[in-house]
Every structure is written in C-alpha cells, then in structure tokens.
Amino acid sequence: MGKSITHKIIEKHLVSGEMVPGKEVGLRIDQTLTQDATGTMAWLQFEAIGIGEVRTDLSVSYVDHNTLQMGFRNPDDHRYLRTVAAKSGAVFSPAGTGICHQLHLENFAKPGATLIGSDSHTPTAGGIGSMAMGAGGLSVALAMAGEAYFIPMPKVVKVQLTGELTGWAAGKDVILELLRRLTVKGGVGKVFEYAGPGVAALSVPDRATITNMGAELGATTSIFPSDDKTKDFLEKMGRGGDWIELVADEDAEYDEVIEINLSELEPLVAQPHMPDQVCKVADLAGKKIDQVAIGSCTNSSYSDLKNTAQILSGKQTPAETDLLISPGSKQVMKMLSREGLIEPLLDAGARLLECSCGPCIGMGGSPTTAGVSVRTFNRNFEGRSGTLDGQVYLASAQTAARLALDGEFTDPATWGPAPERVTLPEDVPSIRDLFVFPPEDKAAVEILRGPNIVALEDFEELPSTVTAKVLLKVEDNITTDHILPAGAQITALRSNIPAISEYIFSRVDADFVARMKEHGTGVILGGENYGQGSSREHAALGPRHLGVKAVIVKSLARIHRANLVNFGILPLLLVNPADYDKLTQGDELTIPASEMTPGGTIEITTASGETVAVTNDLTKKELEIIQAGGLLNAVRQNQS
Ligand code: F3S
Missing domain, CATH: 3.20.19.10 (Aconitase, domain 4)
Structure with a gap:
C-alpha cells in the first residue's frame, strides 16, 4: 500500500509505538521552536532537566509576543532567553525580528523534518512539508533534551484540491471554508494532508496560511507536499540545499477524503467569536467597520502585504477606520521598503507596527468598546483582542485591506479587479545576521535572570484518593x-x-x-x-x-x-x-x-x-x- 506524506515522515521518525490511528507513537524531533510567552517557562523546564545543551538538530528561541518594554519584566525575560539559548546551543531571535512562525518558515523549517513548538500555530511550517506540531512547553523542553514526543497516531485526511483561486479569493478562504464545514472540533486526532492538482496553484505563503489555521480545526497538524513551488521558495530564501521532494505515493490510502474546488471559493469571513462561524463577506454588507488589523503569523507575508499596498495605493481609509499593519518579519519589511511599498501604506492612513504578534494577543491595537475589528489573524475568541466586547472578524489580507478602504463590509462583486497574485522577487534580502547563533565557548556564558524569573516549584504526587x-x-x-x-x-x-x-x-x-x-x-x-x-x-x-x-x-x-x-x-x-x-x-x-x-x-x-x-x-x-x-x-x- 502506498504511503501518505504523513506516514512517510512519521515512519522515518518513529522511536516507539505502532502507526495505528489512536495508538500512541513516539517521534524523534529534529527541530524545536519556542516563543517568549510560553518559551520562558519551557527554558526554565529545560534547565530543570539538567542536561546542559540541546540535543535537537536545531532549536530556536523567538521573542515575538511581549515585545513592548513595559517595566523590567519583559526585557529581563528577553535577556534570560538570549543567555540561556547561548549557554544551551540554541539560536535566539531578538524582539522585533519577526513572528516565530513566519521567521521559521523563511529561515529554518525543512521539508520532511519533525518540528514541535510551544505555540499552537507551529503547523505553519507544514506549508513547506514539515511535520510541525504545537505542543506544551514541557514537551518542547523534553524534545530539546533529546526525548521523544508522544502523540496518538493521527488519522490522515486527504484534502483534495482542484481548480485554482480566482478573483479576490485567497489561501485564507480555503481554511475558512474547511472551518465552515468541519467546525473547531472537526480536526481532532487528524492530520490534514493537502493533495490534488490545486496544490500546484497555491503559493507557499498561501499554503502556510492554510496549515497555520489548521490549528483552529483542532488538528494535530496540516501538511503540504514539498514540490517545485517549495523548491523555488527555499532557493529564494538562500536555502535551496534544504529542499527535498516529498509527495504522497500515487496509491496512498487515507482515513478520509475532503474535496475543495478552489475555483468555487469566494471571500469568506469568520464572525465573532469563533473561527468556525464562517459566512460570505457579501452577507455582511452594510456593517460598519471600526478597525482593520493586518498581520499575525497567519497573514503577514511579503505577498499579503504587497497585495495590501497595491489595494491601498493612492487611496485613503476613512477617518473612523483605524488600520494597523504588522509585517511578519524584518525580511518582509525590507522587501516592502526596497520596493517603495511602505509609503502607500502610510499615505493610506495605516499605522505600521513592529514585526511581532502585537494586536493578535491584545498587545496594543485593541478595538474600541463593542468595536468591529476585521483581522487577518487566526482567532477571534471573546476578549482576546484586549477589548472584552470587541467584535472580531477574521478574513484574508486582501479582503481586510479592501474593507479598510470602504470602512464597512461590502459585496466583493463591487470591488473591481483583484490585485495580481504576488511571487517572491529573485533577490530576496537575507536577515540571517539578525539571529544570535550560539558561541563556541558556551561554558563562558552566564545565564542572566531578573527578579520576575521564578524557578519552577516541585509538585507532589497524586494522592490515591x-x-x-x-x-x-x-x-x-x-x-x-x-x-x-x-x-x-x-x-x-x-x-x-x-x-x-x-x-x-x-x-x-x-x-x-x-x-x-x-x-x-x-x-x-x-x-x-x-x-x-x-x-x-x-x-x-x-x-x-x-x-x-x-x-x-x-x-x-x-x-x-x-x-x-x-x-x-x-x-x-x-x-x-x-x-x-x-x-x-x-x-x-x-x-x-x-x-x-x-x-x-x-x-x-x-x-x-x-x-x-x-x-x-x-x-x-x-x-x-x-x-x-x-x-x-x-x-x-x-x-x-
Ligand atoms: Fe503570535 Fe498570534 Fe500567531 S500571538 S504566534 S501572531 S496566533
């Protein structure tokens, strides 16, 4: 019997268990990522294990959540993360460099590799064929210590894509359509593996948006094949050597098959307060919009923001509509800047924020009381925006940018021609020098802690009754x-x-x-x-x-x-x-x-x-x- 991509990767990394759905499997983990909000604890846990240096091929510690320096706590944590990474042989990504998943996709993720991250949107790297899963910080600490990662063997769902995106439909609409059909519980215990002729028509950023938000289905992860598009992406990132071809066998068997005809998709939006409350943008026509926020690990790529700039160019948002834009990485920011795409954003009235999570977790940019905020993010749970009664809608970058100009929901049929589909330029600028790689002499590194960093307490055993x-x-x-x-x-x-x-x-x-x-x-x-x-x-x-x-x-x-x-x-x-x-x-x-x-x-x-x-x-x-x-x-x- 032929194998799916998921089976191929799991088989190669299997250290214990049987590949039978529901049975526990232990996997060797090649890469880990942590971000500051959950990773500071993961690193304290790694220290508590007491093995010294990381035993993965690569571990990266990102700072992207709490990047604003409000008092000593955040900077103390960042300094701790920088020094503990240097001591332990991990790469450190300083605050402002970008959002962990966007940066990992661009700089470190590899097709065929296993990756776990202390962040639920780690599956973003599935956009280039990584088996990337969100995990608890402790599981990540243990993987850094060389321990296996245990999961119930997932069922594999083939998402058969046909056709190609047209007009204003975007990669985001693929995953919103799946959420509409399956709900936030529909993916539990499953890997969503994308296949079919429609795959070739999707760009890597579109694929990464889809695998990112597969987390909202409750899925173990989502994964795309590693094909010529992946190769082109990695070559442009200066990492052509990381590419391998990775496709499912012709006769691969799957536990379930779902079909989506990309040509039939139109702009969709998730309504408050769940990512599966999906309807057509057109259905909300006339509803006033107070804020639009473009960014997050879901939609902050070069193509998302270039599309945004194209839509906004030469126009202005209404004074009552606040527009926030957070590029996903300094690499994205550099490309926009080089191509003169920052100015149209500023002239349109946008506020350009740091390359970080920002408004996604209420780190600035909260909506007004009961305000309607259209966001390109992945979650719209009540209160997550920082405004308890904020009404958060989730949409693609191009939908959000277009709606920002109207200041209200409008029917996409009235929007005119969609912006052209963006491809990466030939000479993508590198930001590799902005990462802090571990020194040769790790013994000389002192781990610096502040008063907010409290060692983990010991927990007692469970009583018999x-x-x-x-x-x-x-x-x-x-x-x-x-x-x-x-x-x-x-x-x-x-x-x-x-x-x-x-x-x-x-x-x-x-x-x-x-x-x-x-x-x-x-x-x-x-x-x-x-x-x-x-x-x-x-x-x-x-x-x-x-x-x-x-x-x-x-x-x-x-x-x-x-x-x-x-x-x-x-x-x-x-x-x-x-x-x-x-x-x-x-x-x-x-x-x-x-x-x-x-x-x-x-x-x-x-x-x-x-x-x-x-x-x-x-x-x-x-x-x-x-x-x-x-x-x-x-x-x-x-x-x-
Ligand atoms: Fe950050 Fe929001 Fe993603 S908090 S990692 S941008 S889900």
Whole structure:
C-alpha cells in the first residue's frame, strides 16, 4: 500500500509505538521552536532537566509576543532567553525580528523534518512539508533534551484540491471554508494532508496560511507536499540545499477524503467569536467597520502585504477606520521598503507596527468598546483582542485591506479587479545576521535572570484518593483565554507562576482564585471542548499551582489535555454527558484515583452519596505521569 506524506515522515521518525490511528507513537524531533510567552517557562523546564545543551538538530528561541518594554519584566525575560539559548546551543531571535512562525518558515523549517513548538500555530511550517506540531512547553523542553514526543497516531485526511483561486479569493478562504464545514472540533486526532492538482496553484505563503489555521480545526497538524513551488521558495530564501521532494505515493490510502474546488471559493469571513462561524463577506454588507488589523503569523507575508499596498495605493481609509499593519518579519519589511511599498501604506492612513504578534494577543491595537475589528489573524475568541466586547472578524489580507478602504463590509462583486497574485522577487534580502547563533565557548556564558524569573516549584504526587470540592463549574467551549486571559499585564508574568496564577479564570469568576486559596485543593467541572485555543501551558500550570487536582468535562481540546497531563492534573471525562447537570459548584467529591486504569471507568461520589461515572482517554504512560505529579517528576524518576 502506498504511503501518505504523513506516514512517510512519521515512519522515518518513529522511536516507539505502532502507526495505528489512536495508538500512541513516539517521534524523534529534529527541530524545536519556542516563543517568549510560553518559551520562558519551557527554558526554565529545560534547565530543570539538567542536561546542559540541546540535543535537537536545531532549536530556536523567538521573542515575538511581549515585545513592548513595559517595566523590567519583559526585557529581563528577553535577556534570560538570549543567555540561556547561548549557554544551551540554541539560536535566539531578538524582539522585533519577526513572528516565530513566519521567521521559521523563511529561515529554518525543512521539508520532511519533525518540528514541535510551544505555540499552537507551529503547523505553519507544514506549508513547506514539515511535520510541525504545537505542543506544551514541557514537551518542547523534553524534545530539546533529546526525548521523544508522544502523540496518538493521527488519522490522515486527504484534502483534495482542484481548480485554482480566482478573483479576490485567497489561501485564507480555503481554511475558512474547511472551518465552515468541519467546525473547531472537526480536526481532532487528524492530520490534514493537502493533495490534488490545486496544490500546484497555491503559493507557499498561501499554503502556510492554510496549515497555520489548521490549528483552529483542532488538528494535530496540516501538511503540504514539498514540490517545485517549495523548491523555488527555499532557493529564494538562500536555502535551496534544504529542499527535498516529498509527495504522497500515487496509491496512498487515507482515513478520509475532503474535496475543495478552489475555483468555487469566494471571500469568506469568520464572525465573532469563533473561527468556525464562517459566512460570505457579501452577507455582511452594510456593517460598519471600526478597525482593520493586518498581520499575525497567519497573514503577514511579503505577498499579503504587497497585495495590501497595491489595494491601498493612492487611496485613503476613512477617518473612523483605524488600520494597523504588522509585517511578519524584518525580511518582509525590507522587501516592502526596497520596493517603495511602505509609503502607500502610510499615505493610506495605516499605522505600521513592529514585526511581532502585537494586536493578535491584545498587545496594543485593541478595538474600541463593542468595536468591529476585521483581522487577518487566526482567532477571534471573546476578549482576546484586549477589548472584552470587541467584535472580531477574521478574513484574508486582501479582503481586510479592501474593507479598510470602504470602512464597512461590502459585496466583493463591487470591488473591481483583484490585485495580481504576488511571487517572491529573485533577490530576496537575507536577515540571517539578525539571529544570535550560539558561541563556541558556551561554558563562558552566564545565564542572566531578573527578579520576575521564578524557578519552577516541585509538585507532589497524586494522592490515591482525591477529596476536593467542585470550585468552578463552566459551560461548553471554554478556551485557554477564559482560563488565563492574554494581554500585556498578565503575560509579562509568564516566568512567575505564583504571580500569574492570580489571574486564573479572572474574567469568568473573579472569586475563583480566592476559593482555591481557601480550600487548597479543588476540581473544575466543564462542558464540551474544554481548553480549546492556544497552547499556553500556564492555563494548566496556574490551576496546578492553585491546587486543582482534576478537571471533569464532557470533552477536552488536544493540547490543553496534554498540558493537564504534563502538570499532573487528572483529565476526567463524563461517561454520561448529562451527568454534568447532576454536579454543582460546591459539591464535595471523592475520586478513587488509584483505581484508575487507562480508558477505564471509575465512580466519583459526592458528599450526598450521589455517584457519577467518569472515564479517561489516558495511556498507561500518561496515567503514570499524572500519578508522579507531572512529567518533570516522571522524567527525573526515570533518570534516577
Ligand atoms: Fe503570535 Fe498570534 Fe500567531 S500571538 S504566534 S501572531 S496566533
């Protein structure tokens, strides 16, 4: 039987397990990436493992989230990241160089390589055929230490592309169409592998936009073949030597097949507050727009911004529409500048921001109260923009730029001719010298820490019986933004767990932290898809610090589930989802944790004698990790 690209890469990197969907496989990891918001903790964890230098082919530490220097915390973290990278043999990318995924795609990602990153949009590198997955920071720390990365063997979905994009439709509309069809839960446990004649018609930036936002499907990752387009991209990036051809066998078998005719796509938009609330742009005609933000790891490439400049050139946005543009990297910025494309942006009224995540995580550029913001980003969860009642819509760069001129949603049929499809110039400028490569003499490097960098605490083992109260009951679709909000003030505390834990569920229930402190231990009760959204492991670490022993839910999002395991919190699944209604906040529960077996069912009893059956989807190893009090404890136990 022929093999898919996914099977080829997994087979080559398999260190344990069987390639049977759902069964755990251990993979050798070639590359890792970290970003400052989650990576500062990942590096503290790497240090705690105590092996000295990274054992991957390449590890890169990017600073792109908290780049604004508000007080000492961010600059202290950046200095720590620079020095710990130098000491450990990793590459460091300073603040302002660009967004991790855009930079990694341009400078380091390789077809056929495995990559894990402490950021959920790591699959961006799948645009050039990398098997790139978002992971918890601890998993990344362990991969840097040479340990395998474990995942359930994914199902492989073939996305058969035919036709080609026409008019104003863009790569973003491909993934919005998939989100419309499959929803934010539709990709769990799956790799989306793109194939068919339509692939050749998509540029690498379009492919990267699609694999980037495959994360919103809940997918393990998404991947494109490595073909002539990939080769051309890598050659222009000065990395022709990194190219290999990587395509699925003609007779490859897939678990599912989905077809998309690119020629039929038209501009789409995701409405507040979920990336799968997708409709046609035309359906919203007449709705006023207060802000447009172009950038993020999804749509900040040279072609996105050149298209933007072409659309805006010689025109101006209305005074009531705020336009923000953040290029994805200094390389993108240099190309725009060289071609005289910055001036049309400025003249149109755009505010040019630093090459960083910026407004994507509410780091500046928040919309007005109840303001409508059209963004080229990947997420529009409530409050993520920094404005709790902000109405965030997600669209392609060319749609966003065109709408910025109108100051309201308009029908694309009235937009006139679309801008030409952009290809990279022959002489792409290099920014390689802006990265800090590790020195020969690592012993001489001193790791510099500031007062905000607090070493990781030791967590105790899971008791054989957990007795704790339900201290929070929440609804379906709780995101990691609900658990720990983003924003400058909070993320600046990322390397200080006691301080950041004060914000756990602060926007959902302001008294939760006080209740946890009063009781010392607690359980969270949730609905479907608990923990969807970003990979931020602080959304598990914070609750663990506060004493949360278990979450009992109807279903769990993949990366958050992994983070709960890594930090020793029991992820329990209600056998009968209707039992959610039987339990209320304040109920005291007895959980016979020592009776748990992988996939087995146990009965939880409440103080009033009521029983509720819960199960788990844990492997034997994951259960042992939780019993040891978390992955760091388990690794240390194994080492000793
Ligand atoms: Fe940054 Fe937003 Fe991407 S925070 S890494 S631009 S999802």
